[in-house]
Amino acid sequence: MNIKSIHTEEKPVSAKKLFSTTEGNVTALKIKANGTLKEHITTVPALLICINGNVVFKNEKGVTENLSSGDMVNIEPNVKHWVEGIEDTQLLLIK
Numbered sequence: 001m002n003i004k005s006i007h008t009e010e011k012p013v014s015a016k017k018l019f020s021t022t023e024g025n026v027t028a029l030k031i032k033a034n035g036t037l038k039e040h041i042t043t044v045p046a047l048l049i050c051i052n053g054n055v056v057f058k059n060e061k062g063v064t065e066n067l068s069s070g071d072m073v074n075i076e077p078n079v080k081h082w083v084e085g086i087e088d089t090q091l092l093l094i095k
Helices: none
Strands: 013-020 025-031 036-040 046-052 054-059 064-068 072-075 081-085 089-094
Touching: 025 036, 025 081, 046 054, 046 064, 054 072, 054 089, 064 072
Parallel strands: none
Antiparallel strands: 013 025, 025 089, 036 081, 046 072, 046 089, 054 064, 054 081
């Protein structure tokens, strides 16, 4: 299986649960160029890993991280954040 085959719809942002445990989950995300994962909050720590492509992660504290293949960012709980697509991008969100 290839991560690119998980997202079959042509939406600006697509999220599919990839793996779940009793303590957390892994979600495959696809953000298209110029797509935006809108502002939201997580209540638990999370890790966002860029598999391929390019996005910009931003949060309300002024953090701006450009993520490309292999890059990752820790997401703080209870801090508003969003992700903007620069190129079509595949990501993994681990909570």
